[in-house]
Amino acid sequence: MNKIAFITGASAGIGKSCAEVFAREGFNLILTARRLEKLEELAEEIRNDFNVEVKAIQMDVRIKTEVQKGWESLPEEWKVVDLLINNAGLSQGLDPIFSGDTDDWDRMIDTNIKGLLYISRVILPQMKERKSGHVINIGSIAGREVYPNGNVYCATKHAVDALNKAMRIDLLPYGIKVSALNPGAVETEFSIVRFKGDKARASRVYEGFEPLHAKDIAEAAWFVASRPQHVNINEMLVMPTAQANGTLFNKQ
Numbered sequence: 396m397n398k399i400a401f402i403t404g405a406s407a408g409i410g411k412s413c414a415e416v417f418a419r420e421g422f423n424l425i426l427t428a429r430r431l432e433k434l435e436e437l438a439e440e441i442r443n444d445f446n447v448e449v450k451a452i453q454m455d456v457r458i459k460t461e462v463q464k465g466w467e468s469l470p471e472e473w474k475v476v477d478l479l480i481n482n483a484g485l486s487q488g489l490d491p492i493f494s495g496d497t498d499d500w501d502r503m504i505d506t507n508i509k510g511l512l513y514i515s516r517v518i519l520p521q522m523k524e525r526k527s528g529h530v531i532n533i534g535s536i537a538g539r540e541v542y543p544n545g546n547v548y549c550a551t552k553h554a555v556d557a558l559n560k561a562m563r564i565d566l567l568p569y570g571i572k573v574s575a576l577n578p579g580a581v582e583t584e585f586s587i588v589r590f591k592g593d594k595a596r597a598s599r600v601y602e603g604f605e606p607l608h609a610k611d612i613a614e615a616a617w618f619v620a621s622r623p624q625h626v627n628i629n630e631m632l633v634m635p636t637a638q639a640n641g642t643l644f645n646k647q
Contacts, residue, residue: 397422397448398422398423399476400425401476401478401518402414402417402425402480403428403481403510403514406428406430407430407433408581408609409578409583409613410426410482411609412609413480413616414449416613417478418444419445420617422478423447423449424441424449425450426452427454427483427514429453450473456506456513457502457510457513459513462510462517474521475521476521477529478528478531478620479515479518480531481555484511484533484552486545486588487503487589488591489589490544491546495546504547507548507554508554511532512558515530523569529572530571530573530574531574531575531576532558532574535552536641537549537553538555539577539632541553556575556577559573559630572627574619574629574631576616577630578607578611578634580634581607581612582609604645605635605637606635606637612633615631
C-alpha cells in the first residue's frame with residue numbers, strides 16, 4: 396500500500412494544495428474538513444487525476460468526539476498514517492484586545508490549538524508504536540512575532556510553535572520527525588474568514604504585491620517531507636519576496 400498522509404482543513408487553500416501535491420507524489424490520502432461536499436469533490440478529482448486512494452471525512456477538529464469518531468471509522472489498514480499535516484486553522488477578526496469578540500477568541504483557540512492537539516492525540520500513538528512517521532504543523536509568521544490587533548491569533552500560532560518544539564522533544568526517542576512550516580502572507584480564504592465573508596476587505600490585504608499561493612506552501616511541505624530519513628527540517632519560514640516580516644511590505 397502507498398504511504399498515507401492525513402491532512403486537516405483539506406477542503407480549500409493550503410490543505411487542498413497539499414492534498415494535490417502529495418497525491419502527485421503517490422500518497423494515499425485521508426482528508427478532513429467541515430465542508431463535506433467540497434471535500435468529496437476534491438477527493439474525486441484526486442482519484443481521477445493521480446490514481447491514488449482517498450478517504451474524505453467530515454470533521455470539525457474543535458470537537459473531540461468528532462475527531463475520535465472519524466478516526467475510529469477508518470479501516471485498520473488506513474490507521475497506519477505516515478504523515479500528518481496539521482493544517483486546519485483560522486483567524487477571526489482584527490480588533491484590539493480591549494474590544495475583541497470573545498466568541499472569535501474561542502473559535503481561534505479551539506481550532507488552532509485544541510484541534511491540532513485532538514488530531515495529534517489520535518494519530519501519534521500508532522506512529523510511536525511503529526517508531527516511524529512525520530508531523531508537519533502549519534504555523535505562521537504570526538507565531539514568530541506579534542502585530543497590531545493580531546493579539547489572540549498570534550497567541551494561538553505562538554502556541555503552535557511551542558507545541559511543535561514540544562512534539563520534537565517528546566517524539567525524539569521514537570524516530571518520528573516533527574516540522575513547522577510557517578508562511579507569511581498567503582492568498583487563500585484566510586482573510587475572507589478573518590473578515591467574516593467581506594471579500595472586498597479581504598482582497599485589499601493583498602493589493603500592491605504578489606502574495607504566496609497555496610501551492611507554494613504545499614511544495615514547501617513536500618520538500619520538508621521528502622528529505623532523507625536522517626534529515627529533519629525543524630522549521631521553515633516562507634515569505635513572499637515583497638514581505639520582510641509580519642507588517643512590512645513592499646507594495647507598488
